[in-house]
Amino acid sequence: MAVIGVMDSGVGGLSVFREIRRLLPSEHYIYYADNAHCPYGEKTPEYIQGRLRAITDFFISRGAAAVVLACNTATAAAIECLRKEYVIPFVGMEPAVKPAALGTETGVIGVLATAGTLKGSKYLNTKGRFEDHVKIVERVGKGFVELVESGKLTGPEAEATVAAALEPLLAEGADRIVLGCTHYPFLLETLRKVAADLGHCDADFIDPAPAVAKRLVQVLEERGISAVDCNPGTELFASGNDAKLKEFYASLCQGSGII
Numbered sequence: 477m478a479v480i481g482v483m484d485s486g487v488g489g490l491s492v493f494r495e496i497r498r499l500l501p502s503e504h505y506i507y508y509a510d511n512a513h514c515p516y517g518e519k520t521p522e523y524i525q526g527r528l529r530a531i532t533d534f535f536i537s538r539g540a541a542a543v544v545l546a547c548n549t550a551t552a553a554a555i556e557c558l559r560k561e562y563v564i565p566f567v568g569m570e571p572a573v574k575p576a577a578l579g580t581e582t583g584v585i586g587v588l589a590t591a592g593t594l595k596g597s598k599y600l601n602t603k604g605r606f607e608d609h610v611k612i613v614e615r616v617g618k619g620f621v622e623l624v625e626s627g628k629l630t631g632p633e634a635e636a637t638v639a640a641a642l643e644p645l646l647a648e649g650a651d652r653i654v655l656g657c658t659h660y661p662f663l664l665e666t667l668r669k670v671a672a673d674l675g676h677c678d679a680d681f682i683d684p685a686p687a688v689a690k691r692l693v694q695v696l697e698e699r700g701i702s703a704v705d706c707n708p709g710t711e712l713f714a715s716g717n718d719a720k721l722k723e724f725y726a727s728l729c730q731g732s733g734i735i
């Protein structure tokens with residue numbers, strides 16, 4: 477039976493989970509929001525590694541055969557040590573620098589992510605591979621995670637917060653913006669509105685979630701993990717307020733049937 481654990485510091489990982497469920501509707505999922513410790517963005521790698529060990533042990537105690545770190549910051553801080561310490565496979569996030577670099581017409585790409593992700597060696601290595609070909613400009617999405625966690629996805633406060641990070645990237649000529657944190661796709665409507673208001677209707681926002689879901693399918697195939705005899709379904713857990721997680725999940729389900 478294939479139980480798959482999916483984690484994030486909060487509701488952001490649901491932007492990845494909805495893509496996973498689209499591709500693999502018959503598995504049994506445990507989604508864990510570590511919202512008592514959210515945001516992860518400014519925490520030390522050691523702290524995040526400790527959280528990830530506890531969450532992985534929880535998933536394994538519930539029969540998980542694979543774990544998805546649906547969190548760029550957790551991937552940057554912890555995926556390498558988790559892979560050394562556990563036998564089960566881990567799938568993590570990869571900022572979508574490559575598709576952005578291939579698609580840009582201005583030769584400038586923007587990356588929005590947390591401070592932890594932008595400092596991590598995974599991102600710095602990826603950036604190093606493309607820097608000779610395109611200019612890469614970055615901003616921390618300051619306050620973005622808090623907006624999403626509180627359900628303020630649109631409106632004046634969301635627009636002002638988004639504009640503070642997005643405007644400098646657009647001003648430097650970025651026409652492809654990588655969403656390097658799994659919370660940010662939930663702000664897409666506001667990101668598009670702010671870009672249009674600033675005269676950049678052509679700005680394209682790139683979410684790596686579909687690629688991560690495809691990677692999970694590959695990993696399960698490679699490891700011979702299948703959904704046979706599995707009870708399809710989703711269980712939701714949170715280290716803090718689980719009402720917020722359940723409410724957000726329900727609104728996604730009702731909104732468009734995407735989960």
Ligand code: DGL
Nearest residue numbers: 488515516517548549658
């Ligand atoms: N959604 C997470 C990420 O992808 C975590 C954001 C945070 O907790 O700061 O980076």
